[in-house]
Amino acid sequence: xxxxxxxxxxxxxxxxxxxxxxxxxxxxxxxxxxxxxxxxxxxxxxxxxxxxxxxxxxxxxxxxxxxxxxxxxxxxxxxxxxxxxxxxxxxxxxxxxxxxxxxxxxxxxxxxxxxxxxxxxxxxxxxxxxxxxxxxxxxxxxxx
Amino acid sequence: xxxxxxxxxxxxxxxxxxxxxxxxxxxxxxxxxxxxxxxxxxxxxxxxxxxxxxxxxxxxxxxxxxxxxxxxx
Numbered sequence: 001x002x003x004x005x006x007x008x009x010x011x012x013x014x015x016x017x018x019x020x021x022x023x024x025x026x027x028x029x030x031x032x033x034x035x036x037x038x039x040x041x042x043x044x045x046x047x048x049x050x051x052x053x054x055x056x057x058x059x060x061x062x063x064x065x066x067x068x069x070x071x072x073x074x075x076x077x078x079x080x081x082x083x084x085x086x087x088x089x090x091x092x093x094x095x096x097x098x099x100x101x102x103x104x105x106x107x108x109x110x111x112x113x114x115x116x117x118x119x120x121x122x123x124x125x126x127x128x129x130x131x132x133x134x135x136x137x138x139x140x141x142x143x144x
Numbered sequence: 145x146x147x148x149x150x151x152x153x154x155x156x157x158x159x160x161x162x163x164x165x166x167x168x169x170x171x172x173x174x175x176x177x178x179x180x181x182x183x184x185x186x187x188x189x190x191x192x193x194x195x196x197x198x199x200x201x202x203x204x205x206x207x208x209x210x211x212x213x214x215x216x217x
Contacts, residue, residue, distance in 0.1 A: 034217040048152045050211070052192040076216065088217040108217075117216035118152030129153035134213035137187035139196040143170040143210070144184035 001058045002075040003049060007085035013075050017091055021071075026093040028100040032108055034088035036081050044082045044122040045130075053116045061107055070094035072107050080122055114138055146206045148173070154182055154212055166190075167198045169208060187211045 002013070014031055021029070036045050058074065065072045074090040081087040090108060094100040113135050120127040146163050150156040156178070163169045166188065173179050188195050189209040190202070202208075 047216070050151050050209070053189055053194070053209070053211070056192065111216055113214070115214060115216040116151065116211055117214055118212065119215040120153070130215055131153075131213065134215040136185045136213045137194075137211055139194060140187045140213070141184045142188045142196060142198060143166065143173060143186065144180075 001055060001073075003051065003078055004075065005079050006077060007081050008075055008077055008087065008089055010086045010089055013089055014091070017073050017093075021093050024093065026070075026095060028094050028097040029091060030097075030100040030104045031091040032089065032104055033086055035086050036083045038083040040121065040123075042083065042121045042123055043125075044080045045087060046080045046120040046122050046127050047076070047078055047087065048118040048120075049076065049078050050116040057115055061110070065092065065094075065103060065107075068094065068099050068103065070099050070103055072103065074107075074111070076117065145204065146202050146208060148208045148210065150182075150210045152212050152214075154179075154186075154210065163202055165198065165202060166195070166200055166208070169202075170198065173210075182210070182212060185213050 010033055018029060061072050071093050077087040092100040092103045114137050119130040121130055145160050147158050147160050148169060149158040161172055173183060189211060191207055
C-alpha cells in the first residue's frame with residue numbers, strides 16, 4: 001500500500017508493479033485507475049486518510065487475495081488532486097484471469113465502502129466535505 | 145482516562161474522559177448537540193481496531209476513534 005501527497009504518477013506506479021512481479025509467474029495483471037472528473041465546477045478533490053486503519057483493511061484484503069493465489073496492490077493520494085489526474089490506483093495479480101477480474105471488482109467496491117478515506121470538493125480554494133457521496137462504514141451508528 | 149478522537153470532516157479536538165464501556169462514551173458524547181448528528185453515521189474503532197459492540201470494556205489509555213462516512217478513490 002502506497003500513499004502520496006497529491007496526484008499519482010500512474011505510469012511509474014504501474015510500471016514498477018509490473019517489474020516487481022516480472023518473475024512471479026502470474027498470468028494476469030488487472031489494473032484500475034481512478035481519475036478526477038471535471039463536474040459541478042470543482043478544481044480538485046481533496047482527501048484525508050487515517051492510515052493505521054487503512055493499513056489493517058489492506059492487510060486483511062492481502063490475506064484474502066493470497067488464499068486465492070493472488071496479490072492486491074493499491075496507491076492513494078493525500079491532500080488536493082486536480083481534475084483530470086489520478087487519486088487512486090489498484091491492481092490484482094493472479095495466476096489466471098478469472099480470479100484477478102473478480103477480485104479487482106470486490107476489492108474496489110469494498111474500498112469505496114470501508115477504507116477510512118474522506119473526500120472533499122475543492123471550489124474557489126475551499127474544501128467542502130462530499131457528504132452526499134460518502135457511505136457510513138460497516139457498524140456505523142454504534143454510539144447513536 | 146480514555147481519549148476520543150474525531151476523524152476526517154468532524155473537525156473537533158480530541159476529548160479525554162473517564163469511561164468503563166462504549167455505552168458510557170456514547171452517553172457522554174450525546175450531551176454535545178454538535179455531535180449527535182454525526183453519531184448515527186459514524187463507525188467506531190478502539191486502538192485502531194473496528195468494533196461493533198457497546199459492552200466492550202475499556203481500559204486506561206484506550207484511544208477511541210470516531211469515523212464518519214467515507215468516500216475513497
